[in-house]
Amino acid sequence: MIESQRHGPQPAWRRQFHGAYVIAKKDAMIYYLKPPVFIYGVLFPIFFFLAFAIGRQVAPERIVPGMLAMALFFTASAVGPMVTPWERRHKTYERLISSPVPALSIILGDVLAGASFGAALSVIPLVLGTALTRSVLARPGLLFSCIVLSALCFAALGELLAAPPTNNPSQVMMLCNLVRLPLIFISGVFVPLAEMPRWSRCVLPLSPLSYCSDLFRSAFGSANYFPLWFDMLMLAGFTAAFVGGALLFHHRARERAL
Amino acid sequence: MQAALEGRGLTRRYDRLLAVDHVNFTIGRAEIFGLLGPNGAGKTTTVRMLTGVIVPSEGTALVDGHDVVRETLAAREHIGTVPEEANVYVDLTVWQNLMLMGELHGVPRPRRTQRGKELLNLFGLNDRAKQKGRALSKGLRQRLMLCMALVSDPSVLFLDEPTTGLDVASARLIRELVVRMNREKGMTIFLTTHNIKEADELCHRIGVINKGRIAAIDTPAALRGKFEALHSVEVTFRETSPDAQTLSALDKVTKIKALGRGFRVFTAQPGAVAQEIACLARESGATIESIRTCEPALEDVFLRITESPPAKEEKAHD
Numbered sequence: 001m002i003e004s005q006r007h008g009p010q011p012a013w014r015r016q017f018h019g020a021y022v023i024a025k026k027d028a029m030i031y032y033l034k035p036p037v038f039i040y041g042v043l044f045p046i047f048f049f050l051a052f053a054i055g056r057q058v059a060p061e062r063i064v065p066g067m068l069a070m071a072l073f074f075t076a077s078a079v080g081p082m083v084t085p086w087e088r089r090h091k092t093y094e095r096l097i098s099s100p101v102p103a104l105s106i107i108l109g110d111v112l113a114g115a116s117f118g119a120a121l122s123v124i125p126l127v128l129g130t131a132l133t134r135s136v137l138a139r140p141g142l143l144f145s146c147i148v149l150s151a152l153c154f155a156a157l158g159e160l161l162a163a164p165p166t167n168n169p170s171q172v173m174m175l176c177n178l179v180r181l182p183l184i185f186i187s188g189v190f191v192p193l194a195e196m197p198r199w200s201r202c203v204l205p206l207s208p209l210s211y212c213s214d215l216f217r218s219a220f221g222s223a224n225y226f227p228l229w230f231d232m233l234m235l236a237g238f239t240a241a242f243v244g245g246a247l248l249f250h251h252r253a254r255e256r257a258l
Numbered sequence: 259m260q261a262a263l264e265g266r267g268l269t270r271r272y273d274r275l276l277a278v279d280h281v282n283f284t285i286g287r288a289e290i291f292g293l294l295g296p297n298g299a300g301k302t303t304t305v306r307m308l309t310g311v312i313v314p315s316e317g318t319a320l321v322d323g324h325d326v327v328r329e330t331l332a333a334r335e336h337i338g339t340v341p342e343e344a345n346v347y348v349d350l351t352v353w354q355n356l357m358l359m360g361e362l363h364g365v366p367r368p369r370r371t372q373r374g375k376e377l378l379n380l381f382g383l384n385d386r387a388k389q390k391g392r393a394l395s396k397g398l399r400q401r402l403m404l405c406m407a408l409v410s411d412p413s414v415l416f417l418d419e420p421t422t423g424l425d426v427a428s429a430r431l432i433r434e435l436v437v438r439m440n441r442e443k444g445m446t447i448f449l450t451t452h453n454i455k456e457a458d459e460l461c462h463r464i465g466v467i468n469k470g471r472i473a474a475i476d477t478p479a480a481l482r483g484k485f486e487a488l489h490s491v492e493v494t495f496r497e498t499s500p501d502a503q504t505l506s507a508l509d510k511v512t513k514i515k516a517l518g519r520g521f522r523v524f525t526a527q528p529g530a531v532a533q534e535i536a537c538l539a540r541e542s543g544a545t546i547e548s549i550r551t552c553e554p555a556l557e558d559v560f561l562r563i564t565e566s567p568p569a570k571e572e573k574a575h576d
Contacts (some may be wrong), residue, residue, distance in 0.1 A: 022361045091345035098309040099362040100334040
């Protein structure tokens with residue numbers, strides 16, 4: 001229990017959660033409509049998908065889960081890299097970190113904002129995909145769980161990538177793409193994991209997007225490559241690792257970036 | 259009585275650079291304390307350590323009895339800050355900025371709404387509540403930043419160069435409001451500034467920091483009093499006047515500076531020297547046009563302190 005001047009004694013988790021909620025609300029109000037978030041989070045996956053899909057004979061049941069996974073990956077990981085460098089550049093960062101909000105709450109707030117953005121926008125490819133193709137959503141509950149887990153995981157990845165002590169969002173976006181683009185190729189977004197080349201199957205466990213693709217494919221009735229519980233466990237594990245890494249690296253970069 | 263703010267051997271190193279070197283001070287409740295120093299003296303680093311933004315390399319500080327290193331969040335609950343290079347959220351409205359800060363400080367909604375309205379009224383921002391931060395001038399943004407720092411009713415307010423770059427009217431308004439907060443709410447204010455006149459006007463006590471060390475802490479009057487050699491007699495003559503050599507030969511005179519038709523005579527005993535100058539003028543047939551004793555300006559004191567090497571260790575008093 002933490003004794004708070006204003007809240008009285010209250011559990012630490014409640015304070016953390018309240019702080020994260022306030023930060024997420026602020027991020028949503030300020031950053032969702034920023035051009036880089038729109039470009040890298042919305043336009044980028046659309047054109048990337050079109051480049052993959054147009055002119056190729058890909059079965060609809062393969063397209064929709066892949067499109068959904070990629071859209072979620074880009075949208076959820078687009079907000080986090082914007083927030084911290086933007087706040088540093090606009091001189092609001094110092095005030096934010098001098099407020100009585102734990103560092104973990106600031107990280108979790110940014111993650112929550114990114115995850116909500118990703119999850120909300122994933123409805124668009126889901127609706128379009130199921131309406132325009134003959135894909136059938138076999139397991140809605142699994143799809144929902146996968147969207148929530150994956151959105152949190154990708155948003156946490158975005159937050160981790162925002163750690164470098166720079167006040168230039170485009171530098172962080174560049175780093176993000178350096179990490180995100182290779183992951184698209186090794187994660188079986190458009191090709192079922194079992195059908196991927198051997199070398200690729202060796203590295204795909206290293207990417208959280210592989211587990212997301214596997215779960216989406218399963219939600220649309222295809223066979224899964226890993227056991228579902230393992231997919232979920234790995235996504236949760238990656239999320240925890242990314243949040244832990246973000247906390248560590250943001251803390252290290254904090255003073256240098258002031 | 260518990261101090262509002264206390265620095266205990268506060269030290270900060272950046273690699274080999276010692277930015278703040280074992281700074282000690284105690285600031286009482288409802289006191290306005292000014293930290294003066296040249297650029298790079300360690301003012302902002304000191305404020306950042308006190309507000310928990312950076313961690314001291316050694317030592318610590320207490321805010322309302324809470325250790326800024328071990329109880330960072332509890333200490334931060336008691337403070338409001340206007341950092342040196344801070345800004346408002348330009349994409350949020352004035353009201354949203356204010357409410358955000360209240361929420362971050364955990365102020366319950368009814369309280370922060372009420373306090374927000376009071377502050378906008380007090381700072382003349384009422385009709386701008388729905389304007390985005392980007393639409394505000396620098397002076398208005400600074401007022402809003404002060405409102406944001408005050409929305410949680412902090413017991414200690416940190417102002418890092420709050421009037422730098424502001425027009426005269428905005429700077430004056432901010433100074434007036436700071437004094438008002440201090441008088442009406444009993445708020446402790448920690449102010450850093452380059453503006454010596456501002457510090458002299460606002461602060462109950464002033465600390466001079468030089469090369470990371472506190473070189474002097476006292477009331478503005480006492481600081482002036484400590485530098486007796488900076489007292490002077492300013493005298494102007496009609497037509498003929500005694501020469502500088504004759505004046506400098508007077509007892510207790512330390513320095514002479516020519517001023518048009520007169521002189522500025524530096525001495526630790528301006529009263530006695532003024533009388534001697536009057537006698538000398540009478541004897542030499544010169545007519546004194548005006549004569550007055552001058553207290554040293556705080557600026558002279560500041561320059562004298564910062565030009566000399568910092569004191570080994572000076573402890574502040576309550």
